[in-house]
Amino acid sequence: MTERPSHWDEYTESYAGLPVAFSPLPEESSPPDVAAWRIHGSDWEHNDSPKRISESFDWFFEHVDTGKVTAIVIGGWEDSGDKDSGEIVARLADNADRLPGLRSLFLGAMTPEENEISWIQQSDVTPLLKAYPRLERLEVRGGNGLGFEPVRHESLRTLRFESGGLPARVVRGVGDSDLPALEHLEIWFGDENYGGDSRVTDCAAVLTGERLPALRYLGLQNCPFADDLAAALAAAPVVARLEELNLSMSAFGDAGAEALLSGQPLTHLRRLDLDHHFVGEEMMARLVAALPGVEVLLTDRQSSHGDWLYVAVGE
CATH class of the missing domain: 3.80.10.10 (Ribonuclease Inhibitor)
Incomplete structure (x- = not known):
């Protein structure tokens, strides 16, 4: 890595050297072959997007050729100041067989405008490394409850x-x-x-x-x-x-x-x-x-x- 990251970075344009695509895409849009996929579910980010991150995951696994996915950015999730990332970690770990090419993962790409860094509720992220033995890049924002x-x-x-x-x-x-x-x-x-x-x-x-x-x-x-x-x-x-x-x-x-x-x-x-x-x-x-x-x-x-x-x- 040569960039100097900031906790203000949203990774809405690029991540891991790839352009970012949002889950879900606008209706009638075709998923790109190469992209870092941003999965989120928060009232803050996009008025026309799901409010629950589970819905964004559902769309992602239904519409994207996940075998080609190499990078994922997890943005905000609903009630991220009270609800930890445990369900997100579990969803990613449980679907590791559907993401064989995943190499880069950012968990918690929220700016202070959405949720102060010390308010983000995280969880034990070790299951991600156990589920993805070929992962090359893991980044986490927020330390509250982190394991x-x-x-x-x-x-x-x-x-x-x-x-x-x-x-x-x-x-x-x-x-x-x-x-x-x-x-x-x-x-x-x-x-x-x-x-x-x-x-x-x-x-x-x-x-x-x-x-x-x-x-x-x-x-x-x-x-x-x-x-x-x-x-x-x-x-x-x-x-x-x-x-x-x-x-x-x-x-x-x-x-x-x-x-x-x-x-x-x-x-x-x-x-x-x-x-x-x-x-x-x-x-x-x-x-x-x-x-x-x-x-x-x-x-x-x-x-x-x-x-x-x-x-x-x-x-």
């Missing part, structure tokens, strides 16, 4: 969690999973006021990289304990094989920058992303000078409120 159990998956190359408050059990579940093909891992920790209860210790297995031998992009983002995390990264074995380290959207300040500068070399990185940060000008200059040839992103500098440093995405 991820340790799993071995041979094909997954991209795993992303966008959250305003990610449960620590998800972070530990990822770290305890065997993901030999995973190249891109992105975790948005979020605010403890919205369920983000992770600590540095929960990241220990990820930082060793033992179960992530192919990892080249590590995003530990939207992190309220970013300075402590930077201190752990300074000696983390996984860093040596990375091409990009992303600590953006975080409560990252001078202490974190000093920790990175005092730790293992980072000059092998292609990019160090620290956008939305609290680093002082002198320390910013030191970071850039210490990493010649590395693209160091230090835009969107924030002003602290006393000792309070904050993440970019909470509610």
